[in-house]
Amino acid sequence: MHLPTITVGAFLALTSLASALYHRPTPPKTHVNYTVVPDIFLQDDPSTVASGFNFTAVNFGLINRAYPTDDDDDDDKTTTHNNNSLSKSTSQWQRLATYINSLNSQCSSNERYTLLFLGRHGEGYHNAAETYLGTPAWNCYWSERDGNGTVTWADAHLTPTGVAQALSVHAFWAHLIHVEHMTPPQTYYVSPLYRCLDTARLTFDGLELPRGSPPFVPTVKELFREGISAHTCDRRSNRTYIHEQFPSYRFEPGFAEQDPYWTALLAETSADQDRRSKTVLDDVFTTDGSEYISVTAHSGEIASLLRVLGHRVFALSTGAAIPVLVKATTLKGHGPATTTQPYTAQKTCAVPPTIRDSTCNDCSCCT
Template identity: 50%
Template sequence: MRFLATFGPALVGLAASAHAASINYTTVKEYFLQDESSTDASTFDYTAVNFGLINRTYPADKDINSPQTKTQWERFYHQVLTLNKDSSQDVEYKVLFLGRHGEGWHNAAEDYYGTPAWNCYWAELDGNCTATWFDAALTTAGMGQALVAHNFWQKEINEQHIHTPDSYYVSPLKRTLQTANYTFTGLKLPHGSTPFVPLIKELFREGISIHTCDHRHSRSYIHELFPSWPIERGFTEKDELWNGVTAETSAAQDARSRKALESVFFSSTDPKQNTFVSVTSHSGEIASILRVLGHRAFSLNTGAVIPVLVRAEKLAATPTSSSLSWTVSPHCTAPPVTSVSACVCPSSAAPVTIPLVWNL
């Protein structure tokens, strides 16, 4: 095999717009275990703790006849509706179910090669002789993780009478599309529930790096995979955000996440009834969303789901724009000298900042 250096797509999307907050987001605490500093994210199992919903009473319980006959999720849903009913028109409460995709081939490859070697060389290729991780698909294990989520949702529907999402959003990357499909397709939803027809949304994608797993397929390819799923207006045929040269900074990604959330909040004809929202996304993007929401850092395992109760308030300030720079990421042109703590390129393969093309 040989390695060639080439420039990728046109250098577009190299800066993200930063808008002064027209909506202020805060996480409403004391409802979920994942909000508490004592909860260890590395051992958290959402299926063992009712999505993390804390067993407690609510102020709105007084309005329910025989609240002791209602499940925790039924009473929580009533509490959220009450919060919305009692708030001003500029305040809205929503519960975001943030789901990370199941294991993808890029996750398996990173485990195989080790993170330093993955980041500085292998991740810049489309794959190796046995697997492809460009816009990575789910592994068999990843499919299983999504089915765990499916079965748990059904259990919560049957036993907890949970209110299922009023709207669904999904990242356009293949692993998230597959995860959402395995998770929600075929659920026996309660009568009157919103059917599972997710909106494919560009800005809920993973943090954009030079890794090829962050490079999405074309709009035509995505539509062919799931032809009945709507794709948001303005979604481009080719991926104009990924170029294999520059990567988002955390600040640029947070600006993107904020813009994505702006289209979720205060967006429907009856927003205060559209209270439960599913977002199937990625570890890095969920981390960014949590930062925007003022939530503590909480890393999700592949396939995991956490709900977050969010208070959003419209502000009177007029949005302004500024430019947020992206960053260049040097990488090796041949497999690196392996290291447990850092990547070391061979002396004959100096780091470059242009895409690599892998050829058999």
């Protein structure tokens, strides 16, 4: 049998082609940029005062306004969303759902719109302890201990007040779903700290959801935890214990048995907290296509998430929640350069300070 001969030139051409196919250029790195869609919620408005704001008394802060997708021409005209007929008589939440659906159907392929519900846990024993003991004594002495012999606040559980707060929010969600016809969360995430795990359960478990809604099966995500400090309330329990207490909850891949982040008398910087908040948001937004997402977390962590999202400062009391309509845009190239900083050592007092002035947070008031 005669085999065809291959010229040197043809051989080199084939070699070059194979090399080009093998060494295809690596797709450029991307990063996600977050912005807040304005004029949707009262909490977006700089004139809204956070202190004393009762989100359950004002429909979660949803502004009573028209959207571009509203039917402004004919009262009899209707549209549909989730198989529901919509008209001018529909609720503000139904019309918002139509608007969000329209935003996502018309935006570019690298853009998406998601309504985040960021809920703070109910009052925990660590919150009650700080109120009882005073902020200086709490920050500089008691918070580094597991408890005071009467109450334990390491990975704090909810107080009876905290339980009542979560149940009140549960009733509010039931009203939103069945009276306001609001679209409930399609995905649930929760901090690994007990007070959040329990708040999420009390808030969402047992709600009668619309037909076809995903059930309440939250995912425990490590980086939604509170700012990592020397306080023992910020040290989570082990995975085995969490699973025993909340057997229906899912763990994100790689969730460690023991807390890999908390170290006695060390704390992360606020810049590092924002960095990990960006990391966990990026993970959610690149792997979860839900339009409605719930996150149960902490005051400090929610404040960090709001900074990353570009939202104005809006402090939450225990048990409170804030909705944010987010536009996420995936852009080519690396995002702004960041540098991880080492944990910082925390000062403590040998005995509890007797002063109760909350401005003494640096342990300069040690006696």
